[in-house]
Each structure stands twice: as C-alpha cells, then as structure tokens.
Amino acid sequence: MVLVFFLLPVVAIFARVPIGSLLDQLSSDVVGDALRVTLKTNAVALVLIVLLGTPTAYLIATRSFPGRVVVLTLLELPLVLPPAVAGIGLLAAFGRLGLLGGTLQVFGLEVGLGTQAAVVLAIAFVAGPFYVRPAVAAFEAVDPTLLGAARTLGAGPGRTFFRVALPLAAGGLSAGAALSFARGLGEFGATIMFAGSLQGVTQTLSLAIYQEFDLNFDSALAISALLVLVSAALLLSVKLVAGWRSTYTSLIPFARSPSISS
Amino acid sequence: MALDLHIAHPLRAFALDLELSVGEEALALVGPSGAGKSSVLRVIAGLLRPELGRVALYGETWLDTRAGVDVSPERRRVGLVFQEYALFPHLTVRGNVGFGGRGRVDELLERFRISGLAEARPAELSGGERQRVALARALARDPAVLLLDEPLSALDAFTRAQVRTELRELLRSLALPTVLVTHDFEDAAALSDLVGVLVDGHVLQTAPPSELVASPADAFVASFTGANLLRGIASEGPAGLTAVALDSGFTAYTVEESRGPVSVVVYPWEVSVARDAPDDSAVNHVRAPIASLVQLGNRVRVRIGPITAEVTAQSVERLGLREGDVVVASFKATGARLLPAS
Numbered sequence: 001m002v003l004v005f006f007l008l009p010v011v012a013i014f015a016r017v018p019i020g021s022l023l024d025q026l027s028s029d030v031v032g033d034a035l036r037v038t039l040k041t042n043a044v045a046l047v048l049i050v051l052l053g054t055p056t057a058y059l060i061a062t063r064s065f066p067g068r069v070v071v072l073t074l075l076e077l078p079l080v081l082p083p084a085v086a087g088i089g090l091l092a093a094f095g096r097l098g099l100l101g102g103t104l105q106v107f108g109l110e111v112g113l114g115t116q117a118a119v120v121l122a123i124a125f126v127a128g129p130f131y132v133r134p135a136v137a138a139f140e141a142v143d144p145t146l147l148g149a150a151r152t153l154g155a156g157p158g159r160t161f162f163r164v165a166l167p168l169a170a171g172g173l174s175a176g177a178a179l180s181f182a183r184g185l186g187e188f189g190a191t192i193m194f195a196g197s198l199q200g201v202t203q204t205l206s207l208a209i210y211q212e213f214d215l216n217f218d219s220a221l222a223i224s225a226l227l228v229l230v231s232a233a234l235l236l237s238v239k240l241v242a243g244w245r246s247t248y249t250s251l252i253p254f255a256r257s258p259s260i261s262s
Numbered sequence: 263m264a265l266d267l268h269i270a271h272p273l274r275a276f277a278l279d280l281e282l283s284v285g286e287e288a289l290a291l292v293g294p295s296g297a298g299k300s301s302v303l304r305v306i307a308g309l310l311r312p313e314l315g316r317v318a319l320y321g322e323t324w325l326d327t328r329a330g331v332d333v334s335p336e337r338r339r340v341g342l343v344f345q346e347y348a349l350f351p352h353l354t355v356r357g358n359v360g361f362g363g364r365g366r367v368d369e370l371l372e373r374f375r376i377s378g379l380a381e382a383r384p385a386e387l388s389g390g391e392r393q394r395v396a397l398a399r400a401l402a403r404d405p406a407v408l409l410l411d412e413p414l415s416a417l418d419a420f421t422r423a424q425v426r427t428e429l430r431e432l433l434r435s436l437a438l439p440t441v442l443v444t445h446d447f448e449d450a451a452a453l454s455d456l457v458g459v460l461v462d463g464h465v466l467q468t469a470p471p472s473e474l475v476a477s478p479a480d481a482f483v484a485s486f487t488g489a490n491l492l493r494g495i496a497s498e499g500p501a502g503l504t505a506v507a508l509d510s511g512f513t514a515y516t517v518e519e520s521r522g523p524v525s526v527v528v529y530p531w532e533v534s535v536a537r538d539a540p541d542d543s544a545v546n547h548v549r550a551p552i553a554s555l556v557q558l559g560n561r562v563r564v565r566i567g568p569i570t571a572e573v574t575a576q577s578v579e580r581l582g583l584r585e586g587d588v589v590v591a592s593f594k595a596t597g598a599r600l601l602p603a604s
Contacts, residue, residue, distance in 0.1 A: 143348070145344055145346070145348045146348050146350060148304075148307075148309045148335070148344075148348070149342070149344060149348040149350070150350075150361070151308070151309065151334070151335035151336050152307050152308075152309070152335050152336075152338075152340050152341075152342040152400075153336075153361050153362030153399065153400075153402075153403055154336045154362050154363070154403055155336055155361070155362075156334070156336050163361070164350060167352045168351070168352055
C-alpha cells in the first residue's frame, strides 16, 4: 500500500504524456530556457558549496572547540526551515534593502529579485547543508590515527588533508554532493520568493512547472518527467557510490587473522 | 643521553608522571593496558601535548611547555609504528613506504622483503606483511628516534614468534634510540636492552630484563615478569628456613628471612612437575589436580593448585599429563624469594 502510494504519482506523470509529445513539449522555449538556468545556477551553487563546504566540514570534524554542537545544529537549520521562511530570510539578509544588500552593491554584486546571483544564493542556502552534513560525517569516519601517521611521516596539515583525509572521505563527499545537487535542482520556495520567476534569467525547471501548470498542463507534465529522470539518476549514483564505498571500507579494518601466505 | 623526556599529564583515571633517558638502545615500557604507555609515544611524536613536559633529542628541544616550545610532528624526526600499523588503505605498499620519503623506497622494499607486494593495498596483506610495511614506512623518513606501539600485538601467535626474532635483529642493527611499549613482558625482554615497568602513569622500575626477573622491586613487577605470587604469613621454620603459611593452605619454605605477611615469588621455570613427590633437593611440594595446560610454543604452562609451572612440551607428553590429574609441583627453598606483602 505504502509503496503504491509513493509510486503512483510518479507513474501518473509518465502515464499522462505519450513519449512523442513529451519530446515536443521539452523542445519549447520555456523549457529550454529553464533547463539552461537550472543547470547554470546549480552548477555554480554546487561549486560554491563544495569549495567552501569541504574545508568547513573538515575543520568541524577534526577539531574540538567550544560550541561545536551548536555549529552542527545551526548547519542543519536550513534542512528543517520552511522554504518560504528561507526566501524571506534571504531577502532580509541579502536583498537590495536587506542587511548586507548595500554592502554587496558596493562590490558591484547585485543580488535580489530578478538576478541569477539570487537563484545561486537560494540554492546554496537550501542545498548546502545536504552536502556539509554528510561531509562532516565522512571526515569523522576517517581514522584519526591515519591523520596522525601522516603528520609523523613529515606531512604538514595541508598535505595530510589532500593526501589522506580527502581521498578517504571521497565516497561520502560525492554522495553528499549528489544529494545536495538533487535538492538544488528541485529548489522552489526560496527561489520564487527571493529571485522571482523570470524566464531565461531566474526561472528554473521547478518554477517553470509552476508557471506552465496554469498555461499548458502537458508542458508541466513533461518538465516533471524530466526532473523525475534526473532525480532518479542522481539517487542511483548515490547508491552506487555508497555501495562501492562499503565494499571498499569493508576491506580496511585491519584483520588480525593470520593469512600466512608470505 | 640521546632522548630525554619528562612528562606530567593528567589522563582519565590517573596522572602520567615520568622521566626517561634513552641512549642508542631499545627501551621497552611495559605495563597493563591503560597505564599510559601509548600516551608517552604520542607525546614524543608530537601528537599529544602534555600539560607539562620536555622532550629533547641530542640536546635539540622538541617540546618545552614552560618555554612555549612545541615543534610540530612533521618537523620531529620520529619513526612511529602504530599498534594496528595505520597503513593508508587507499595507497599501495609503495605509496605507503614512499609517503614520508621517496629516496630509499626501493632499498627498503628490498630490505623488508616486500618488493613483490609493492603494488598491493594494505587490505590484501597478512599481519606480518603489514608490520614490515609499517616499519619500512617509518624508516623511509630516516628517523632519529624509533617509536613502536605494541609492535607484536596485532599478530597471531605463529607469526609473532618469527617477527619477534626479526624485529630484535633489526633494532640491534639500527642502533637508534628506540622506545617501544607492550603489555607483554616476554616481548619486552626479547626486544629491548632496558625494560621500564609503567603502572598508573609511573615507572616503578627500570632495569635490564634479567635484572627485573632476578630482583623485582615490588610484587607488581614480580607478577608482571610472569612469577607466581603466593601470599602468606612468614614465621620461623626448621633448619634455619623461613616457613610461609600460604593463604591457599600449603606451606612453603624459603632461605630468605622474613616474618609476618609476605608474598612468595616463584618463577614458573623453577617449578618442576612429577607424578609423585620426588626424592630430590626440593623442599617445597604442592600436591593438587592440574587445573589447566596452556601451550606456548614448545613450552607448556601447567596450573597446579595455586602454582603455575612451566615445563617443556616433551615432558608433558612423557608424563602423559592431562587436566584433572593429581600431580606434585616442586621448587627449591632457594628458588622462593620473599617480598613484603603489597
């Protein structure tokens, strides 16, 4: 029953549009623009998330400092925040009249309604924790003895990070990145409030579904079908990475068993 | 001395407080698990900063908490072999050995007989092979001090005996200041020139292994070296001997003088086992059933009442000893030393 309940809406999307018209619908301008905006903003957001999130996660995982639990909780806050609240919060902080709006404008960075920077910011805010949280867990899972071993072998903190911590956490990091990317692709609430829905600029696939829903239901269905496929592919890749990782790590615990093959 | 250190550092249940000086020789710190042994190595390597402490190598200060000196681990010339070896699982044997220094990788692979495994990953290696990789990796850095954390504990009994011999020869040929920690006195005695017994953060006694066995400073050191410790009350016995009424009900005779509560120290290899009380020079006889027979290589530890005897496997076979058989354990009055009761 539960399975049917979860599957039926997904199946219904494909049942409603014949494959032929699906491709027709996807070749419209609205969809094309939305696809471009979605890929571009998500790619930029993902790069930002990974570049800033990885060192942050490493420091949180390997250092003990007062307030560590508070920091971890704050990082999780966007996970549970209602998207509309996230949108309002972003407006209040980075919008033209927001706390940092003026500061950003000094640097020539226009963030707010109708800018792609706003879309990127909304995605980074909502999807970032989906990367940082698993990244912290992945770095925590790296045996600290290995990091100590690297240090005694002459590697400074930087070399220890790149040669030991990063490769050993790579599986968890890529799984987190895929999850974060999937969450970013579907971002809706914060984006529509903070960046608006301007075709070709801020209108992502999710926003396009919402607009087409009134104008052309078949088109909305087609975009939905496209997003289902992308999400499923991402989920599958996460599972594959996780599976590969568990077979990889299951070999690692240094068995004390005597294999006297030497 | 080559390596001088002083450490005062609170651990969970007690405080580590010790001073050590190590020449170009191997010093083993032995003690029960949780005595703070590994912490000493981590302080020397720079992975643990003690509350108070000083570490100096040939006069070069690595750590001086009072003067605010704390050289980072990567700048201390230390070769640390971790207990479970801590090989990098994502690197090959060659990658592991070459991590600290690429110059001598081929030479070290050759020397430790792991050339054939150069492209293998740690997960594919046996315990003994991993240990050789860990040693080669530590030496590739050309360390000035070698630190070994329980070097044999991750090995099975068969590999252990072989590795122990190899490791002893290696340490002799390196002639580096070496600190190794182990919970096993036999390993310590086999591998090192000096043994320090570490209990609850303090070194109770430091001496060559044979001296620790011959004159243990206290009951703990004695029991740690593998001796039987029999508690009892000493009083005047016949013919100038001291008679000790043991808690277990037997009476032991010794040439040493003492009165009152004592511990009788008897080494297992000074106890002989027979079916009947032998008519020989031994005056101490304990008749009891065999509680257990434990084989250790070519020797067998036989538990008879309160006493453990160590005899050859050959003798056990010749006498046909089995658990439950009533036998007599004998030792001479000159083989029974007395320590004040602890």
